[in-house]
Amino acid sequence: MPPPKLTDRIKSIQNVRLAQSSSTWDIQIGYPDSSKDGSITTITPPSSEDISNPPLALPSLTHPHIHLDKAFIHSSPEYAHLLPSSGSFQEALSFTTNAKQQFTREDLLRRGEWLLAESVSAGVTAMRAFVEVDSAVKFTCLEAGLALKEQWKDSCEIQIACFAQDPIFSGEFGEQNRSLVEEALCNYPGIDVVGTTPYVESSVEAAKRNIEWAIERALQLGKHVDFHLDYNLDPERGALVWHVVKILRESRWTTNSTRKRVMLGHCTRLTLFKDEEWERLAREIRDYDLPVSFVGLPTSDLYMASSPSASSDQCPHHRPRGTLQVPEMIRRYGLDAVLGVNNVGNAFTPWASPDPLFLACLGVGIYQSGTQVDAELLYECVSTRARKAIGLPSASGLTLRPGDVPDLILFYDRDETGCEVSRPRYSVADVIWDPPARLNRDVLRGGRLKPAALPGWSLDTRYQFA
Numbered sequence: 001m002p003p004p005k006l007t008d009r010i011k012s013i014q015n016v017r018l019a020q021s022s023s024t025w026d027i028q029i030g031y032p033d034s035s036k037d038g039s040i041t042t043i044t045p046p047s048s049e050d051i052s053n054p055p056l057a058l059p060s061l062t063h064p065h066i067h068l069d070k071a072f073i074h075s076s077p078e079y080a081h082l083l084p085s086s087g088s089f090q091e092a093l094s095f096t097t098n099a100k101q102q103f104t105r106e107d108l109l110r111r112g113e114w115l116l117a118e119s120v121s122a123g124v125t126a127m128r129a130f131v132e133v134d135s136a137v138k139f140t141c142l143e144a145g146l147a148l149k150e151q152w153k154d155s156c157e158i159q160i161a162c163f164a165q166d167p168i169f170s171g172e173f174g175e176q177n178r179s180l181v182e183e184a185l186c187n188y189p190g191i192d193v194v195g196t197t198p199y200v201e202s203s204v205e206a207a208k209r210n211i212e213w214a215i216e217r218a219l220q221l222g223k224h225v226d227f228h229l230d231y232n233l234d235p236e237r238g239a240l241v242w243h244v245v246k247i248l249r250e251s252r253w254t255t256n257s258t259r260k261r262v263m264l265g266h267c268t269r270l271t272l273f274k275d276e277e278w279e280r281l282a283r284e285i286r287d288y289d290l291p292v293s294f295v296g297l298p299t300s301d302l303y304m305a306s307s308p309s310a311s312s313d314q315c316p317h318h319r320p321r322g323t324l325q326v327p328e329m330i331r332r333y334g335l336d337a338v339l340g341v342n343n344v345g346n347a348f349t350p351w352a353s354p355d356p357l358f359l360a361c362l363g364v365g366i367y368q369s370g371t372q373v374d375a376e377l378l379y380e381c382v383s384t385r386a387r388k389a390i391g392l393p394s395a396s397g398l399t400l401r402p403g404d405v406p407d408l409i410l411f412y413d414r415d416e417t418g419c420e421v422s423r424p425r426y427s428v429a430d431v432i433w434d435p436p437a438r439l440n441r442d443v444l445r446g447g448r449l450k451p452a453a454l455p456g457w458s459l460d461t462r463y464q465f466a
Contacts, residue, residue: 004155006448007449008377008448008465009447011465014047014048015046016048017426024044024046034323036446041400056408056410056430059398060355061117061409062387063126063355064295064389066354067346068342069141070110072115073111076110080373084183087332092113092304096165105238111297116148116156116263119311119355120155122355125156125439126159126390128390129158130226133177134173134180141171145160146191154448155450159224162193162194164210165228166179167200170203170273185217193223194223196210196228198227212246214227215244215247219256222258224390232268233269237269239269241267245281245285258291261389261390261391262293266297266324268301268323293337294322295338295339296324302323327377327378338381339359356386360432361435375428375433410441411441413425
């Protein structure tokens with residue numbers, strides 16, 4: 001399946017609404033270099049107000065943390081014997097290990113295209129995609145991921161994270177896994193990120209070696225580093241985040257020495273922190289100028305991250321869950337935190353959608369964040385903040401400005417009911433509280449429009465082409 005063919009370059013978009021503005025505006029886009037995407041040059045009052053139903057123009061969406069190779073395993077008949085039976089974390093690890101034995105390039109490309117097509121149509125124009133390298137799959141997932149990165153580059157900027165899901169310092173295959181990751185990092189220049197999972201190691205000492213190795217190699221190779229970290233709700237287990245901060249500090253990984261960033265995913269153990277622990281963590285990150293971001297992954301965390309004291313047999317109604325309180329981390333402690341989809345359609349997360357707006361909408365309930373200002377923050381967490389967290393140039397907020405990359409979503413009020421009724425979304429809050437269907441989202445990447453494959457869809461006259 002080929003990626004979508006984008007339109008010619010757009011030079012202006014007439015009569016659109018912007019965040020935090022009741023007026024309509026014209027957006028002009030310039031292309032100073034024929035080989036590169038454009039940028040917004042000016043935003044001016046409309047030259048004409050003859051166009052009805054002006055859409056709301058917002059920055060596009062970002063996946064800061066998503067697994068490309070494990071997507072939609074449950075949608076493929078060949079994996080029917082690996083559907084969840086208990087829903088436990090250990091079962092997910094086991095079933096995924098078994099599924100990986102069946103991975104082929106054709107299968108990986110097919111499921112990867114499903115994920116990319118649904119993401120791009122939702123408005124995602126950038127993502128960090130994890131692909132696994134280990135003794136089971138060798139380089140098969142990585143090579144498929146790199147092929148998709150190239151094929152879909154016009155529609156979506158894909159960062160490839162070479163990911164060690166399995167132990168690299170313990171277990172029967174630890175040394176082989178680490179050797180394969182080393183080989184991948186040396187031989188595949190398309191890799192952008194070193195990713196590991198310290199908590200799968202057999203001991204705290206091995207987990208710390210995992211962290212130290214990943215930070216050292218990422219610094220040496222000039223790549224981002226991304227940890228799946230502290231994925232538990234066990235108050236008896238110490239948080240490894242302190243060791244990450246310690247090694248980053250000792251290795252002099254600061255915003256002054258490298259532009260590469262550090263991402264910490266899951267971190268559900270941190271939800272047990274007291275206020276003084278949060279203040280200490282924020283202070284150490286700030287004082288040592290560490291470019292650290294946290295990504296909350298609610299759809300996976302709520303499904304998987306249960307307390308070790310919870311037992312469906314002894315106390316069936318006591319099932320606490322944990323996921324990072326992202327708005328609180330931003331507002332109260334000044335930490336950089338975003339939201340990510342993580343997994344879709346596999347044993348780790350058999351539910352939910354690749355649409356980041358679904359995730360932001362879910363956040364309204366999870367975080368009890370129901371104000372309009374809350375909605376704008378949640379949108380940023382799957383858009384501009386998420387894009388910045390993975391090290392890409394990003395707008396500073398949701399109101400578009402000259403100089404911004406024209407990666408945009410225009411939210412329309414087309415009839416999606418078949419009843420000749422349409423309901424407009426006038427604000428960011430309207431978009432977050434009840435996300436519109438994909439047919440109501442026009443997606444621009446670099447100033448070029450992704451056409452919608454829908455009956456009766458045609459180019460809006462507000463688009464003027466270069």
